[in-house]
Structures are given as structure tokens and as C-alpha cells.
Amino acid sequence: MIYLAYPILLTLATAMERTWPGWLLVRDQGPHLVLATVIAIALSAGPVAGCFGGLVGGVLLAGVEDAWMGGLLIGYMGLGIVIGLMRGQLLAERVLVASLVAVVATPVAELVRLVFAAPPGPGAWLLGTAIAAPYTALAAAPVFAAVRAVTSLFMPER
Amino acid sequence: MRAAHSPQHNWAPVIVMIAVAIVLTIGQHRARGSAGVSFAERAAWRVVWPVQSSLVTFGTVLRNLNTAALHGGRLARENEELRRRVAELEADKMAMYTYYLDNMAMRKKLGWDATGVPMGTPARVINWSSGPQGRRITIEASSPLEPGNIVRTEAGLVGRVYSAEGNRGTVVMLITADHAVAARILRENGDHGIVYAAPPEQGNGQMLVLSKLPQSADVRVGDRVVSSGQGGVYPDGLPIGVVERVERSEVNVASIVAYVKPFADFDHLDYVRVIRRGG
Numbered sequence: 001m002i003y004l005a006y007p008i009l010l011t012l013a014t015a016m017e018r019t020w021p022g023w024l025l026v027r028d029q030g031p032h033l034v035l036a037t038v039i040a041i042a043l044s045a046g047p048v049a050g051c052f053g054g055l056v057g058g059v060l061l062a063g064v065e066d067a068w069m070g071g072l073l074i075g076y077m078g079l080g081i082v083i084g085l086m087r088g089q090l091l092a093e094r095v096l097v098a099s100l101v102a103v104v105a106t107p108v109a110e111l112v113r114l115v116f117a118a119p120p121g122p123g124a125w126l127l128g129t130a131i132a133a134p135y136t137a138l139a140a141a142p143v144f145a146a147v148r149a150v151t152s153l154f155m156p157e158r
Numbered sequence: 159m160r161a162a163h164s165p166q167h168n169w170a171p172v173i174v175m176i177a178v179a180i181v182l183t184i185g186q187h188r189a190r191g192s193a194g195v196s197f198a199e200r201a202a203w204r205v206v207w208p209v210q211s212s213l214v215t216f217g218t219v220l221r222n223l224n225t226a227a228l229h230g231g232r233l234a235r236e237n238e239e240l241r242r243r244v245a246e247l248e249a250d251k252m253a254m255y256t257y258y259l260d261n262m263a264m265r266k267k268l269g270w271d272a273t274g275v276p277m278g279t280p281a282r283v284i285n286w287s288s289g290p291q292g293r294r295i296t297i298e299a300s301s302p303l304e305p306g307n308i309v310r311t312e313a314g315l316v317g318r319v320y321s322a323e324g325n326r327g328t329v330v331m332l333i334t335a336d337h338a339v340a341a342r343i344l345r346e347n348g349d350h351g352i353v354y355a356a357p358p359e360q361g362n363g364q365m366l367v368l369s370k371l372p373q374s375a376d377v378r379v380g381d382r383v384v385s386s387g388q389g390g391v392y393p394d395g396l397p398i399g400v401v402e403r404v405e406r407s408e409v410n411v412a413s414i415v416a417y418v419k420p421f422a423d424f425d426h427l428d429y430v431r432v433i434r435r436g437g
Contacts, residue, residue, distance in 0.1 A: 014202075015209035021217060028288045029165040051172045053178055062186070062208070063202020066294075066320050066330050069186045081172065116338055121357035126259060 003155040006041055009147060011053045013037040014060040026040065031139035034061050038076050039101050039140060039149035042083035049101055050080025071116030075109035084138040098144035099137040106133040149156065174200070195305055195321065203321045211323075214285065219358060249281070251429065252300075255280040278310060278431035284326070293424075294320075295329045297382040299432050303327035306391070308433040314421025316430055332426050333363060334397070340370060340388035341398055349375040350386050353398055356417060363425060366399055368416040377404050377416045393433070397421050 013033040020030035034057040042050025062069040083101055094139030110129045182198045189196035195203075224232045256294030257278070276307065281299035286296075295316075303322035309329045310316050322329035330337055333355045341353040347372050356365035368383055381401040399420040406414050 011205055011209055015213050017218065019210050019213045020208070022286075022288075025288065028293075030288075047167055048169075048171050050342070051175050055175045057178070059182060059198050060202045060206055063199040064206050064321075066334075066336075066344050069179075069196075069334075070183040073183060077175065077179060083168075121359055124358045 001129060002045065002049070003052060003152065005154055006053055007149075009041075009150060010034060010037055010053060010057045010060055011141065014057070014064060017061070018064055026068040026131050026135060027065045027127065029128050029135060031135040032106055032109070032132055033136075033139055035076065035079070035105060035141040036098075036102055036136050036143040038080050039083055039105055040144040041085050042150075043098055043101070043144065044151040045084070045086065047081045047084030048080050050084035051077050052080070054078070054080035061151055067113075068116045071113035072109075072147050074116075075112035077111070077142050079105050079109060093148075095141045096152050098140045102140035106136045142158060166372050200321075204323075207321075207323050231347060236378045238366070252280060254432075255429075278308070278433035281309070281430050281432045283430060284367065287328075293334065294332065295427060296326060297329055297430055298326050298433070303432065304434070306435065308392060308396070309430050310396060310423045310433065311427065311430055313423070314399060315392070316422045316424070316427065318391065329430075331424060332366060332420060332422075339392055339398065340386045342386040343377060344384045344400075345384040348381075348390065349377065351375070351416075353383060353418060360413065360417060364420065365402075366418040366420055368401070368418050369414075371414045371416070373414075375414050377414060379404060381416075383416075383418050 013036070017030060017033040020033075024030065034069065038053040038057050040048065041053035058069060058072035058076040061067065062072050083105070107129050110125070111131070114125070182196070185198060186196040191201070218353070225237070233331070266393060277309050279299060281297040281303075282375075283295050284298045285296035286293060287296070297303070297319075302324055303326065305322055305327075306321055307319040307327065308315070308321070309318060317329050317334070317337065319327040320330040321328050332339060332353065335355055338352050338354040340350070342348045344351045351367050351368045351371040353366050356367045360367075371377060379401055383398045383401065385392040385394060385398060386395040399418040401416045402419045403417040404414065405417070
């Protein structure tokens with residue numbers, strides 16, 4: 001059941017990421033809500049669920065963004081697995097941890113995408129990533145709370 | 159409080175998911191190779207689009223409510239009057255486009271068609287969005303749109319419909335990163351190259367670059383650039399822009415890059431024209 005709930009959350013996150021209000025954009029940058037959701041899934045349910053979240057999130061985002069799927073899938077699935085594996089070492093129940101992980105994961109995901117599709121300019125890429133990382137960390141807090149609530153609902157033993 | 163988690167994981171599903179990811183990525187590359195959209199991307203779009211539309215509608219309702227609450231009834235009435243006036247003007251504008259197209263059809267029948275490039279049917283720009291790959295627009299036409307439909311203004315090429323749902327479609331524009339158009343210099347035996355978005359620091363995200371030109375290319379400032387029709391995505395002869403600057407690499411003399419100012423004003427797109435397959 002949880003593997004039906006996660007795609008619904010990821011669909012919602014993708015739609016919100018794509019329709020982020022213009023007045024909330026900082027220099028054309030919004031939070032990476034799909035990445036925040038993948039991180040929250042990995043922290044809440046482990047590496048397998050994190051990998052699943054990365055797969056679904058990557059496909060959805062590539063579909064609506066006209067982006068290369070390879071970079072998104074490697075970045076998101078890889079982060080889902082790694083964060084899921086590390087959650088034993090992290091205080092995985094803390095919202096703050098999700099935000100801190102998001103600060104690190106955002107540039108990592110962007111770096112992986114860089115390998116597949118070079119950005120128009122390094123300056124713009126750096127600035128965009130520098131804005132997106134803290135913005136994603138900020139958004140990771142409510143996203144983590146939502147994912148955690150859904151996970152507890154369907155997998156109370158976690 | 160440290161979470162207690164079992165270190166044992168079943169890796170079989172992960173291996174299956176990695177295999178699925180590889181298949182999906184190969185599928186996308188193959189689809190892009192034939193200027194199409196893969197099944198996975200189409201499915202993703204069909205799933206996300208309704209949610210995205212609902213969110214936009216919800217946001218509009220919230221914005222209207224906020225306006226009504228903050229500025230009171232007088233402003234709301236004034237707003238309503240303005241909306242009605244705008245709708246009337248839009249209807250007039252659509253009618254004028256129809257007259258224009260009739261005129262074009264008649265000119266063609268009389269043999270006055272100068273370019274042979276279809277002007278297309280009118281569509282309205284209803285939404286702007288922004289992401290890591292650049293800005294997109296959503297357009298609404300009077301008849302169903304299809305992925306691959308060409309979008310232009312009277313002045314020049316804007317891009318192509320990337321995904322469509324009914325009469326609405328998302329347009330990937332020339333100024334979007336990773337988007338490329340086969341182009342040629344509009345001169346007798348004009349050189350062929352590829353046009354794509356220039357780095358943002360060149361022309362504030364509004365400049366294009368013409369590259370992949372032959373070593374002996376003759377490109378001059380003021381040359382007009384049009385689509386070449388190669389690759390099969392865009393028809394031949396669609397106006398793209400005018401060459402503003404030509405750079406020859408000091409390191410590699412064979413490398414010629416021309417900076418092209420697009421004819422279309424990407425910052426002020428209210429109405430566009432859609433060219434469907436077959437004109």
C-alpha cells in the first residue's frame with residue numbers, strides 16, 4: 001500500500017514544483033520538492049523505498065521538464081539508496097536532519113545532472129544551485145512531516 | 159533518539175528498479191533520436207498534468223479571493239469590467255487573426271505567397287513556468303494541439319509543442335537550454351549550422367548561438383537566419399533571427415560562432431501561431 005502512497009506524494013510534489021508561484025521564486029529558482037520527497041522517503045522507509053522514490057520521482061520530473069532521464073534517475077535513485085542506508089547513522093526521525101541532508105543532496109543531484117546535460121553557463125548553474133539548496137532544505141521540513149505521517153499510517157512498525 | 163533499523167535489506171527490488179531505469183533511459187534516448195517523446199515521459203505527463211492544472215486553478219481562485227478581500231468590492235467590480243473588456247478585445251483579436259489567415263490563403267491562391275512558410279492558427283499564451291532547463295509557456299488554441307506542433311509569432315520562430323492535452327500545450331522555446339534547431343543563413347547557398355540558446359550572460363537569456371558551421375562558413379553581421387528543415391522537426395524557411403556578432407576562436411580557427419538576436423520577443427508573448435504537421 002505504501003508503494004501506492006509514495007507515487008501519489010511524488011506526483012503532487014512534481015506538480016507543485018512545476019507550478020511554484022512566481023512571487024515565491026528566488027532568481028527564477030524554487031525548491032526541488034521531488035528531491036525533498038525522495039530524501040524524506042529514504043529517511044522514513046530505507047534504501048529500497050528511497051530507490052523506488054528516486055525512480056518514480058525521476059521519471060515524473062523528466063516527463064514534465066523535458067529533461068534527460070539518465071541524470072535524474074542516477075542522481076535521485078542513488079541518493080535514495082545512500083540516504084536510506086545512512087539513516088541508521090542519522091537521527092532519521094528529526095525534521096532538521098531531513099533539511100541538512102537536503103542541503104547536501106541538492107548540489108549532489110545537480111552535479112550528477114551536469115554530467116548528462118551541461119548547463120548554459122557555469123555562473124548561472126552555481127547561483128541556481130546555491131539558491132536551490134537552502135530553499136529545498138526549507139521545503140524539506142513540511143515534506144518530511146507529510147511523508148513521515150503517510151509512512152506511519154501504512155507502515156506503523158517503522 | 160536514534161532510530162532502530164534492521165541492517166538487512168532485500169536488494170532484489172533495487173536491482174530490478176535499476177534495470178527499469180536503464181530501459182527507460184534507453185527508451186527516452188531512442189525517442190529523442192526520432193524527435194519524439196518516450197512512453198514513460200508521455201505517461202508521466204498524463205499523470206502530472208491534471209494535478210498541475212488543478213493547482214493552477216486553485217492558485218487563481220486563491221489570488222482572486224485575496225484581491226477581493228484586500229481591495230474590496232469596488233476594485234472587484236472594476237476588475238470584472240476590465241476582464242469583460244479584455245475578453246472582448248481578445249475575441250476581436252482572434253477574429254482579426256482569422257481575417258489575416260483568410261487574406262493569406264487568398265494571397266497564396268493568387269500566387270502572392272512570398273515565403274511559402276505557413277503562418278499557422280492563433281493560440282493564446284496562458285501560463286509561464288520556469289525550471290532548471292529554462293522557461294516554458296503554456297498555450298491554448300481553438301483546436302486540439304499535438305506534440306511536435308511548431309509555435310511561432312508573426313516575427314519569428316518560438317519553439318515547438320512538447321506536450322499537449324486537448325487544446326492546451328506546453329511549449330519548449332528556442333531560448334531553452336538543450337534545445338537545438340537546424341538552421342541556415344538566408345542567402346543563396348547560405349551555410350548550415352545549429353541554433354541553440356546562448357549562455358545567460360550573453361544577451362540576458364534572450365540570445366541564440368549559431369554554431370557547427372563549416373570551416374569555410376561565410377557569416378556576416380546582419381545575416382538573417384532561418385530554419386533549414388534538416389532533422390525533420392522544423393520546416394524549412396521559418397525566420398529565427400539576425401546575426402549580431404561573429405566570433406572566430408583564436409585557438410581553433412575552424413570554430414566560428416555567430417550570436418543571433420531572435421526575431422520573436424520571448425519576454426512579451428501574448429499570442430502565437432501554431433503550425434500543425436502538414437502545414
